[in-house]
Amino acid sequence: LKEASRANPDRVEHQPTGRQPVPARADWVLILGATSPLAHAAAGELAIRGYRLLLAGRDQEELWRCAADLRIRHGREVATVAFDALDLGAHASFVEEVEQTTAGQLGGVVSAVGTLGDQARAASDARYAAELFRVNFVGVASALTGLAPLLEKRGGGFIIGITSVAGDRGRQSNFVYGSAKGGLALWLQGLRNRLHSHGVRVITVKPGFVDTEMTFGLPGLFLVAGPGAAGKAIVRALDRRRDVVYVPAFWRYIMCIIRAVPEVIFKRMQL
Amino acid sequence: MTMSSTALKAAPTSSDCRPLRSSVSGWGRFPVGETDLYRPERARSLNAALGCADSVLARGLGRSYGDACYNTAGATVLMERLNRFLSFDEGTGTLECEAGVTFVELLDHFVPRGFFPPVTPGTKFVTVGGALACDVHGKNHHVDGSFSNHVLDFHLLTASGDVVRCSRSENPRLFWGTVGGLGLTGIVTRVRLRLRSIETSYISVDYERAANLDDALARMESRDDLYAYSVAWIDCLATGRSLGRSVLMRGNPAAADVLQQAGVGERLRGRRAQRLRVPLDAPGFLLNRYTVRTFNALYYRHHPVNGRDRIVHFEPFFYPLDGIRDWNRLYGRQGFVQYQFLLPPDDARAGLLQALELLSGSGAPSFLAVLKRFGAAEEESLLSFPRPGYTLALDLPWRAEATETLLRKLDEIVLARGGRVYLAKDARLGPEAVAAMYPELAVWQEIRAQIDPEHRFSSDLGRRVGLVR
Numbered sequence: 001l002k003e004a005s006r007a008n009p010d011r012v013e014h015q016p017t018g019r020q021p022v023p024a025r026a027d028w029v030l031i032l033g034a035t036s037p038l039a040h041a042a043a044g045e046l047a048i049r050g051y052r053l054l055l056a057g058r059d060q061e062e063l064w065r066c067a068a069d070l071r072i073r074h075g076r077e078v079a080t081v082a083f084d085a086l087d088l089g090a091h092a093s094f095v096e097e098v099e100q101t102t103a104g105q106l107g108g109v110v111s112a113v114g115t116l117g118d119q120a121r122a123a124s125d126a127r128y129a130a131e132l133f134r135v136n137f138v139g140v141a142s143a144l145t146g147l148a149p150l151l152e153k154r155g156g157g158f159i160i161g162i163t164s165v166a167g168d169r170g171r172q173s174n175f176v177y178g179s180a181k182g183g184l185a186l187w188l189q190g191l192r193n194r195l196h197s198h199g200v201r202v203i204t205v206k207p208g209f210v211d212t213e214m215t216f217g218l219p220g221l222f223l224v225a226g227p228g229a230a231g232k233a234i235v236r237a238l239d240r241r242r243d244v245v246y247v248p249a250f251w252r253y254i255m256c257i258i259r260a261v262p263e264v265i266f267k268r269m270q271l
Numbered sequence: 272m273t274m275s276s277t278a279l280k281a282a283p284t285s286s287d288c289r290p291l292r293s294s295v296s297g298w299g300r301f302p303v304g305e306t307d308l309y310r311p312e313r314a315r316s317l318n319a320a321l322g323c324a325d326s327v328l329a330r331g332l333g334r335s336y337g338d339a340c341y342n343t344a345g346a347t348v349l350m351e352r353l354n355r356f357l358s359f360d361e362g363t364g365t366l367e368c369e370a371g372v373t374f375v376e377l378l379d380h381f382v383p384r385g386f387f388p389p390v391t392p393g394t395k396f397v398t399v400g401g402a403l404a405c406d407v408h409g410k411n412h413h414v415d416g417s418f419s420n421h422v423l424d425f426h427l428l429t430a431s432g433d434v435v436r437c438s439r440s441e442n443p444r445l446f447w448g449t450v451g452g453l454g455l456t457g458i459v460t461r462v463r464l465r466l467r468s469i470e471t472s473y474i475s476v477d478y479e480r481a482a483n484l485d486d487a488l489a490r491m492e493s494r495d496d497l498y499a500y501s502v503a504w505i506d507c508l509a510t511g512r513s514l515g516r517s518v519l520m521r522g523n524p525a526a527a528d529v530l531q532q533a534g535v536g537e538r539l540r541g542r543r544a545q546r547l548r549v550p551l552d553a554p555g556f557l558l559n560r561y562t563v564r565t566f567n568a569l570y571y572r573h574h575p576v577n578g579r580d581r582i583v584h585f586e587p588f589f590y591p592l593d594g595i596r597d598w599n600r601l602y603g604r605q606g607f608v609q610y611q612f613l614l615p616p617d618d619a620r621a622g623l624l625q626a627l628e629l630l631s632g633s634g635a636p637s638f639l640a641v642l643k644r645f646g647a648a649e650e651e652s653l654l655s656f657p658r659p660g661y662t663l664a665l666d667l668p669w670r671a672e673a674t675e676t677l678l679r680k681l682d683e684i685v686l687a688r689g690g691r692v693y694l695a696k697d698a699r700l701g702p703e704a705v706a707a708m709y710p711e712l713a714v715w716q717e718i719r720a721q722i723d724p725e726h727r728f729s730s731d732l733g734r735r736v737g738l739v740r
Contacts, residue, residue, distance in 0.1 A: 036312070059313065069355035213313075
């Protein structure tokens, strides 16, 4: 980081920096699904902390725009790499590309991949449902499986996996998405257990409703958080010791109550 | 990519055509309508939204006052999430950004680097796209022209779904149709503009009281050109010999050494967060002729008779009202209208006197009236408001018939003297008046008919004043 801030002294001064747990060098953070506003906000917060950013996603045009924006706003090095969570066969070469670009300085990975999808359609269209599993769970777990050794090798860094409060309990209104996210949360728990002794932190972030395209116009939303604040909160998880973080934090208590409802009653509820 | 199956990609995602049905208005909170809101976050979903409704309008932050910023006949597309900076050249100050970038973001990111918006309206809560569509002006119009003078080119998403690059040399007709075109030629997606380089974020301001209108006009005529920024607050309730008494506020960018002498430490200090806000709708009677008359008298006396070289941060100088969030609620639930008109130079004095006599006589409580001298306008501009002459802007609480009657009389004065009303602030003009005020309207309509023959782009204002069907 020292190098980076010396290179652009005027660019970082005015940013609302707050606490700065600064990485030893200007490490890279890889962001999977970097074009969502939530990911973009998290990326900005990481840039403020001095990281270089490697943005990964499907839509190259959008990635380019996001990268340009982060460069101009924060004066950091930002690169892009093509990534499709569904394209499992390409994940090995994707990991190689990440390894090359970051040249042994990968400091962390954030996965913001996810699609809410259409539950009504997923309830009757098996192929569609399978695809929601693949994008929300299989694809992410596959990519992280390939990426984890890069951090393991360095003996440090972090993996932040963004799941959802929807993964805490199955509800009729979104259980295809929810079970994929729930599965991912369980998988991350296992990964945390495996990587702990290697000095790699694995943080599971469970956002509640976030005000993005994914939820815009949906009925029945409450306590909706803005993507900017939520993105910052995700990165702030690095400063704390918790392994599972709810964003905003009050969702921990809401989900605690929701999980506590006995199944005999829960199955009769319209949720 | 062979493994990636198509079901997710082929079908539109469920959020593509999932609008939020919502009540909308401009900043004046009059009139109010209902529309289908969309809020795309990617270029692809902006295109998709275009396919979701027959009638579409892009909206920035909704700071135009009346009904220019929404479309009850179909969809209103919020552009606020398409707000990325795309390129910046430190050498020339050339910035390319998406249309949803706000002036707040411009200030936050570029003031500390020594750059400032080339033209800024009296609020920073506007988007670059909105500034272009209204071709906004600022306190420097007499020197620097309007916003479009500093726009190099932009991308326009048109009714056909194609994106067209427009500049003064590339698709010039579309360029001139779109600047000041109130969003009715298509959706501006990205803009390239030139920022102004600044040594400090402060203005060196001279304050002068002018005893009446003639005094104010004389001071503007003779000395405006010495200042980069010039504006006057005018008391529309003063009568008799004080008719049109004003406070002139004129300044130039403060140089670094001047700042040092004044003992200001941080040369390029940025914006501060807003702290005050109006928490609820004020009762309708709060702003009446007595409270406003008192306010105006105090405000007039608050300013020095002759204050020279005051060092003022850009924020209170350019954005005095931005410090109070939701200040439009001061006008109560009925809302307010802003009436801004322009009179050509030769007729300005006589017309302003008539207007001020009418206003002070009516007792209509206008407490934030602004008088400004405009400079030259670009020859090719069509619906842009600024033309050489004087412009007066007033905020009036909306009191249905009473307000409308007063404004009709003002319309007559403006029309008789060859003036015009600013459409971005209008809430009640009719088509005949607008056609008379904007002689280039026919040319503009021709351009529009070509680019959007099916009237895909529309707004409530556009239909009301006969710009579009």
